[in-house]
Amino acid sequence: LPRLILGIESSCDDTGVGIVSPDGRILGASLAGQAAIHAAWGGVVPNLAQEAHAAAMEGCIAEALDQAGVRPQDLAAVAVTVGPGLSLCLKVGVRAARQLAATHGLPLIPVHHMEAHALMARMGSGVRFPYLCALVSGGHNLLTLVHGVGRYTLLGTSLDDAAGEAYDKVARMLGLPLLPSGGAAVEAAAARGDPAAFPFTVPMARQANCNFSFAGLKTAVRVAAGRHLPAEGQPLRGKVQDDLAAGFQRAAVRHLADRTARAAQWAAASDPGVRHLVVSGGVAANAAVRAALSDVAARAGLELVAPPPALCADNGVMVAWAAQEAVAAGAATLAAPPPAPVVERDWEDVKPRWPLTGERHPNMAAEAARSAKKQRIFPSLTQLVAEQAAMEAAQTP
Numbered sequence: 430l431p432r433l434i435l436g437i438e439s440s441c442d443d444t445g446v447g448i449v450s451p452d453g454r455i456l457g458a459s460l461a462g463q464a465a466i467h468a469a470w471g472g473v474v475p476n477l478a479q480e481a482h483a484a485a486m487e488g489c490i491a492e493a494l495d496q497a498g499v500r501p502q503d504l505a506a507v508a509v510t511v512g513p514g515l516s517l518c519l520k521v522g523v524r525a526a527r528q529l530a531a532t533h534g535l536p537l538i539p540v541h542h543m544e545a546h547a548l549m550a551r552m553g554s555g556v557r558f559p560y561l562c563a564l565v566s567g568g569h570n571l572l573t574l575v576h577g578v579g580r581y582t583l584l585g586t587s588l589d590d591a592a593g594e595a596y597d598k599v600a601r602m603l604g605l606p607l608l609p610s611g612g613a614a615v616e617a618a619a620a621r622g623d624p625a626a627f628p629f630t631v632p633m634a635r636q637a638n639c640n641f642s643f644a645g646l647k648t649a650v651r652v653a654a655g656r657h658l659p660a661e662g663q664p665l666r667g668k669v670q671d672d673l674a675a676g677f678q679r680a681a682v683r684h685l686a687d688r689t690a691r692a693a694q695w696a697a698a699s700d701p702g703v704r705h706l707v708v709s710g711g712v713a714a715n716a717a718v719r720a721a722l723s724d725v726a727a728r729a730g731l732e733l734v735a736p737p738p739a740l741c742a743d744n745g746v747m748v749a750w751a752a753q754e755a756v757a758a759g760a761a762t763l764a765a766p767p768p769a770p771v772v773e774r775d776w777e778d779v780k781p782r783w784p785l786t787g788e789r790h791p792n793m794a795a796e797a798a799r800s801a802k803k804q805r806i807f808p809s810l811t812q813l814v815a816e817q818a819a820m821e822a823a824q825t826p
Contacts, residue, residue, distance in 0.1 A: 436749030440514025512780030585639025
């Protein structure tokens with residue numbers, strides 16, 4: 430058998446398990462979503478998400494193994510998202526991964542959630558390092574240069590809401606259905622609406638950086654909905670909903686495109702070897718976002734690459750692939766001993782607040798340094814990888 434790695438994802442509200450080979454073949458994939466559970470609450474409720482992960486995990490693992498036609502002992506390793514994310518949810522995945530690895534004597538590979546998204550587009554696509562990545566999801570908005578596994582330079586980040594979170598909140602403001610997701614509902618409504626009816630201002634248009642902000646746009650939509658959206662059952666409610674959604678999406682997508690276009694300029698100036706713009710994360714499944722970023726890439730002389738829509742949202746395949754990348758790059762080893770068996774009330778090593786990198790592009794405005802200890806933020810992935818490489822170099826005769 431090839432070197433098969435099983436990946437487990439449980440950082441938020443999707444229980445995902447995937448089995449991937451070194452050449453990027455997906456042998457098994459299982460996903461259990463929780464949209465129906467959280468829709469009535471207006472957002473993800475951590476304790477309900479934890480319970481749903483616990484209920485779905487064993488079945489998802491069994492389904493992925495069955496699809497792949499392999500037994501746990503046929504695997505080379507188990508990989509699991511350890512952060513960032515919701516602590517209660519991360520612990521379910523880590524506990525399951527530890528149990529599976531310990532039972533079958535397999536090494537356990539910890540994976541950074543955002544790195545898994547950032548590397549996903551490389552699977553089977555031929556994208557080479559370095560590349561520019563726009564990570565656009567419900568919880569994160571990042572523009573980063575990807576130099577290699579565990580090596581990132583930040584160009585821009587969200588100052589408040591992430592794009593996916595803004596989409597979901599606008600869906601609730603407008604009374605749109607939240608299944609299968611608020612973002613999908615806004616996208617569908619926007620396709621029917623007239624964006625000129627509500628010409629919302631594009632955020633941060635006068636600020637020459639690559640950061641994102643959706644809070645002001647979200648507030649503008651709330652104010653406009655309060656003034657113009659008819660009550661439930663009233664004539665023209667559907668039309669106004671669609672027009673508000675279209676106005677919001679026009680401004681949001683333009684904001685994403687503007688910041689990404691500037692990031693492409695910064696990337697070209699700092700590393701002429703960049704040839705691809707990778708867009709990943711749940712919002713990358715949005716057709717309007719893909720179209721706008723495709724135009725950005727074309728103008729910058731880059732090739733746009735995005736995972737298939739089904740692999741843009743959180744899933745176990747991306748975790749397994751990130752682990753395959755780490756093993757191939759020497760950032761993870763299959764020689765590591767399996768973890769100790771899980772015991773009752775065992776402490777799980779999770780990193781709820783774990784930056785992808787602390788390396789910032791020189792063009793990023795200096796920001797007031799805050800104590801990572803006070804923020805309870807773990808050292809960034811890039812920092813940990815650099816420290817590990819330095820230690821290994823020092824030990825080499």
